[in-house]
Amino acid sequence: MSFPEKARVVIIGGGVIGCSVAYHLAKKGWKDIVLLERKQLTSGTTWHAAGLIAQLRATANMTKLAKYSQELYGELEAETGVATGFKRCGSITVALTEERREEIYRQAAMARAFGVEVEEISNERVQELYPHINLDGVVGAVYLPKDGQGDPANIALALAKGARQNGALIKERVKVTGIAKQGQRVTGVDWQTEDGNTGHIEADMVVNCGGMWGREVGKMAGVSVPLHACEHFYIVTENIPGMTQLPVLRVPDEYAYYKEDAGKILLGAFEPEAKPWAMDGIPEDFEFDQLPEDFDHFEPILEKAVDRVPLLAEAGIHTFFNGPESFTPDDAYHLGLAPELDNFWVACGFNSIGIQSAGGAGHALAEWMDSGEKPFDLGDVDIARMQPFQSNAKYLYERSKETLGLLYKDHFPFKQKETARGVRRSPFHSHMTERGAVMGELAGWERPNWFAREAQEPAYEYSWSRQNFFDNVREEHMAVRQNVGMYDMSSFGKIRVEGPDAEAFLNYVAGGNYSVPVGKIVYTQFLNNRAGIEADVTVTRLGETSYLVVTPAATRQADQVWLMRHRGDFNVVIMDVTAGEGVLAIMGPRSRELLQAVSPNDFSNEVNPFGTAQEIEIGMGLARVHRVTYVGELGWEVYVSADQCGHVFEAVAEAGFDLGVRLCGMHMMDTCRIEKGFRHFGHDITAEDHILEAGLGFAVKKDKENFIGRDAILRKQDAGLENRLVQFKLNDPEPLLYHNEPILRDGEVVGYLSSGAYGHNEGAAMGMGYVPCKGETAAEMLGSKFEIDVAGVRVEATAQMQPFYDPKSQRVKV
Known part of the structure; x- marks a missing residue:
């Protein structure tokens, strides 16, 4: 078996994702593509996937990628001669509760906005399309006529053949045993064949498409890839006489889906509490393997299914299948350039939607690798969204029990994860929980979302209508508008940029002007070359050579990586200091009065105008206050060394008692900011939204000579x-x-x-x-x-x- 000594890219893993990445890079004209598969192509999880291919995803761009997958699979057979089994059979989702009906009707409205063909249908129409269903309890349904299904293994093999036809080299039964690095780059991979031959391939880039082995592959490169394998179950019936093609039927309230397959019915499940697998590692010889049956685990799903589709009671079970699939902490896959390295890419953790995602994901990653820029906003799946601690094995074990079932659970607004909680806590955590805080979780941080009244259960009661905290948030909102409120912002990212070139560096990497006096706060954005918004931050000048960049909690790592990758020859040091300070936001018309009650410093407009910071004494401690706001009121963010946070909270709370200060949560911040039209990064502003079209031209200093995105701003300004x-x-x-x-x-x-x-x-x-x-x-x-x-x-x-x-x-x- 001959191996090249050098490659432009080595792809690790020959499932449907790895084959898709190889196919799309080869179609772009890349040469010297090598894909290494430890056993045989598709032998991990691809071969036993159900092959459902839906168009509609949670966001417009994820829907765009899913639609691309469909279109690609429809054309692959003609291109490669490999039958993909792809057909547009349509899909039906039925609701058994009023809440679920609201959800699927909102999804239908969203589908129309995303350009996906969809219709809300009556029970009579459901019966016409799927005559075998028992409609008892069905209160609503939607139909997507262009959804499809396909043969997972053959789709992967067709992609592999297409890659080979365009020059890619695919090697089976070759395991990657090590990844070599130098500085911030990988330099190649070590390999070993099953018969003991070994070697090394130099590589300009490496792509981790390792599937459920992705975490271990990442470890070889020092890259965090949080995912965990879980057992995933389905049954296939005996042949059913007279069975013809049917739409895919989803009954999420019973955690079940039904797929007609060659005259049989495949019944699959996304049970609410999953079974994590291979906590001690995946067996070395795993290849086209299945796991032991667990009928007791699957039985509750089957009982409901026999009632929902009665012909299952008469059809014998041909196959009871249990196979592993990988799941991520937030139920979204991992795609993109690893934060830790400059040429190591990730495409894995597809949460049981790998077949429908593979075409689009491979296409998007190939575009990114080829051009060096994301083709559009991929924030939902960008690997940089993950926090380093999320690779912790115990954390992944606990969280994966929940994430498998999230696909079919009610997707209520503000729904919080229930497992693997409490990892990251602010210095004010116990003070908040003692006073009725109901916590939400973001990037591992426990954050007060709202505060329960004294006799109220401090817990969410989910709904699509007004939830149990609606009035609580209204009261918090009005306290900030009319009096004074206080809330914990410690989770927001804090990045120090220091060094002789700090000012020049920030003037290059961001749109604002940082040639400002010490203490000045600049609201600003990091832009890409298209003037899309990569980050939405505030930058405070702390000293002549020192700045503090404050970012949203979820994007701290991504924002820091953006700074690191654009550092170039600038003499700066970039450090995460998030955990070093707690932050209390004190906001509202009486916020100045409250601060003056606990500090001898001057908070007047003359000394501390809007957009400036100052060092203060507070209680018996020290702090730094930033006069900025995300709620649209007079107010300050109080930065306190973590060791003094308890004291400062108690001092402010005591002084604020007579003023009626109210503790508030993140939901209040969101309701206030929307009244002010303040943008929310990741929603209102993303990497593909031009800063001028986002209405943020005021934050850009176009007269600066050279900064990232300047040319695109001037072009848009001229073009309109x-x-x-x-x-x-x-x-x-x-x-x-x-x-x-x-x-x-x-x-x-x-x-x-x-x-x-x-x-x-x-x-x-x-x-x-x-x-x-x-x-x-x-x-x-x-x-x-x-x-x-x-x-x-x-x-x-x-x-x-x-x-x-x-x-x-x-x-x-x-």
């Missing part, structure tokens, strides 16, 4: 805007908005809400979203009639470019 980010308020106070609801302009769907929340001061749900406006002024665009589709019901909305609340921002500067 094609889209504008618009704020909406429903004219009816009852419906609720979350995000992805379609925007209708003069009766036509033109976009969807990027974010939504209830504006308690404004008395209605509010949202933001991009509206096409090429060749129009803002006034011409706003002269239209706007509606928002809420679960299939059109609700009239008022549209504005300026904030509904305090449009001139007078309240923050008093």
